[in-house]
Amino acid sequence: xxxxxxxxxxxxxxxxxxxxxxxxxxxxxxxxxxxxxxxxxxxxxxxxxxxxxxxxxxxxxxxxxxxxxxxxxxxxxxxxxxxxxxxxxxxxxxxxxxxxxxxxxxxxxxxxxxxxxxxx
Amino acid sequence: xxxxxxxxxxxxxxxxxxxxxxxxxxxxxxxxxxxxxxxxxxxxxxxxxxxxxxxxxxxxxxxxxxxxxxxxxxxxxxxxxxxxxxxxxxxxxxxxxxxxxxxxxxxxxxxxxxxxxxxxxxxxxxxxxxxxxxxxxxxxxxxxxxxxxxxxxxxxxxxxxxxxxxxxxxxxxxxxxxxxxxxxxxxxxxxxxxxxxxxxxxxxxxxxxxxxx
Numbered sequence: 157x158x159x160x161x162x163x164x165x166x167x168x169x170x171x172x173x174x175x176x177x178x179x180x181x182x183x184x185x186x187x188x189x190x191x192x193x194x195x196x197x198x199x200x201x202x203x204x205x206x207x208x209x210x211x212x213x214x215x216x217x218x219x220x221x222x223x224x225x226x227x228x229x230x231x232x233x234x235x236x237x238x239x240x241x242x243x244x245x246x247x248x249x250x251x252x253x254x255x256x257x258x259x260x261x262x263x264x265x266x267x268x269x270x271x272x273x274x275x276x
Numbered sequence: 277x278x279x280x281x282x283x284x285x286x287x288x289x290x291x292x293x294x295x296x297x298x299x300x301x302x303x304x305x306x307x308x309x310x311x312x313x314x315x316x317x318x319x320x321x322x323x324x325x326x327x328x329x330x331x332x333x334x335x336x337x338x339x340x341x342x343x344x345x346x347x348x349x350x351x352x353x354x355x356x357x358x359x360x361x362x363x364x365x366x367x368x369x370x371x372x373x374x375x376x377x378x379x380x381x382x383x384x385x386x387x388x389x390x391x392x393x394x395x396x397x398x399x400x401x402x403x404x405x406x407x408x409x410x411x412x413x414x415x416x417x418x419x420x421x422x423x424x425x426x427x428x429x430x431x432x433x434x435x436x437x438x439x440x441x442x443x444x445x446x447x448x449x450x451x452x453x454x455x456x457x458x459x460x461x462x463x464x465x466x467x468x469x470x471x472x473x474x475x476x477x478x479x480x481x482x483x484x485x486x487x488x489x
Contacts, residue, residue, distance in 0.1 A: 198432025202403050205371055205429065209396040214389070218372025222425055259372035267423055 162187055162261060169194035169249045177207040184208075184258045185216045189274075195223040195252030204256070219256055222265035222272045226251040302348075303361040303489060304408055308434075309415035310426045311338045311368030314446040316345075318415055318472035319365040323347050325478070331365055337381045339395035341367045344405055354479065357486045366405060367398030369426050406433055411440045411489055413481075418445035418453040418469060422461045431462065442484050445469040449476055 165188050167180060172192055180190050196204065201221075208219050227240045227250055244250055255265065255272055266273040307315040316334040323331045332345045344366055351360040373395045378388035406412075412434050416422050434441050443462060445455045449471035459467055468484050470477045 198429060198436045201425070201429040202406070202433050205369065206400045206403050208371060209373070209399045212373050212392065212396045214375065217374035217376075218370070220371060220425070259374070265425065267425070 162189065164189045164191060166191050166193070168192075173200075177204050180256065181207055181211050184219060184256065185211070187258060187261055189258075189262065190254075190256040192254040192256070194249040194254065195225045195227070196254050197250060216258065216260075218259045220259055220262040220265045220274075221254060221256040222267045223254040224252045224267075224270065224272060226253075303359070303410045304346075304364055305361045305485070306364045306366060306405065306409040306412045307415055308366055308402065308406075308412050308430050309368060310417070310424070311370050312336070313368065313415045313417040314472045315368065315415045316341050316365055318413070318444065318446065318470075319345070319347070319363060321472045321475060321478060322350060322352075322363060325475075326350050326352055331363065337383070338377060339368060339370075339373065339391060339398065341365060342391070342394040342398040343367065344398075344401055352482050352485065354482045354486055359486055359489055361410075361489075364405065364409070366402040367395065369399055369402055369430055370395070371426060373399070403433075406437060406439070409434075409439050411442070411485070413442050413444050414465075415444045415446050415472075416458055418447050418455050418458060419450050422458045427461075431465070440488050441465055442481070442488060443467045444481060446472050449474045 165183055167190050169192055172180065183190060204219070204221065212218055227244055240251070255274065257265070257274065262274050262276060264275040266275070307319055309315050314334075316332045319332060320330040320334060323329055327347065327350060331347045332341055334340060344364060346365070347363045349360055350363045351358060373392050375388040375392035378391050379385055383391060414427070414430055414434070416427060431441065443458060443465045445453075445458045445467055447453055448455065448469045455467065455469045466484060466488070468477070468481045470481050
């Protein structure tokens with residue numbers, strides 16, 4: 157049986173934004189799971205879906221992705237929310253993590269507020 | 277609590293501003309959602325109810341709708357209130373499209389590849405059209421787990437654009453329909469359970485639309 161390698165690559169959010177998702181699509185096409193140190197905002201999520209669709213082929217059917225929003229989980233009170241929003245404004249990204257995997261490797265990502273379950 | 281009040285106020289101000297400009301442009305109501313949630317069946321139900329003709333072809337084969345379809349000047353009337361809008365049916369949003377799925381659904385390999393290619397374009401188009409909508413009905417299959425990335429992305433994008441949303445929990449005629457799952461997953465949204473296929477509870481949706489716009 158042919159051995160199949162799976163890579164997990166960390167991509168800083170700033171680099172992801174700079175490359176406008178082109179770079180990670182190249183990686184995703186080569187059995188690489190991408191881990192980003194931020195929760196993508198909704199418009200970025202739509203961008204990544206659109207970029208994926210532009211690249212769908214016989215060999216690359218698309219992606220599965222999911223995020224954990226640490227900002228939403230850090231505190232439920234209004235003060236915590238304001239503090240969290242302020243921190244995110246300063247660091248320029250939403251606190252959290254995003255996992256993006258090629259659909260032929262990651263069949264499904266189940267999301268709970270505090271964890272992501274990857275079905276391989 | 278404060279955040280919730282702020283959101284309600286924001287929506288009301290948004291509705292007021294939209295109502296001021298309503299006469300100058302045509303209202304567009306979009307049907308968005310994941311693949312096979314019943315968007316075209318609902319579009320057909322609305323069009324049959326008020327125009328006496330269907331909008332598009334609905335099918336169990338995924339990605340039957342691969343282009344934006346619009347029916348102009350649909351007027352709904354309920355409890356003495358009236359609303360005229362253009363109804364926009366969009367292709368289902370997906371993060372993956374595998375031509376092999378169409379082969380499994382009975383299509384020939386060549387047709388399956390063509391359908392996959394068209395479906396990818398359809399998803400991109402649907403995303404582009406988000407900005408043009410005045411209100412969106414997010415159609416979800418109430419027999420399925422609503423917590424998935426596609427639904428989260430659609431709702432997040434509508435929120436980011438300040439577009440009013442009604443979540444339509446479709447397929448309530450089916451035994452395993454569970455609207456509570458949708459309510460628990462998306463508690464801040466207006467949710468109406470219907471069956472686009474049988475017409476069950478559709479009047480509630482019309483009332484909700486008239487209230488919202």
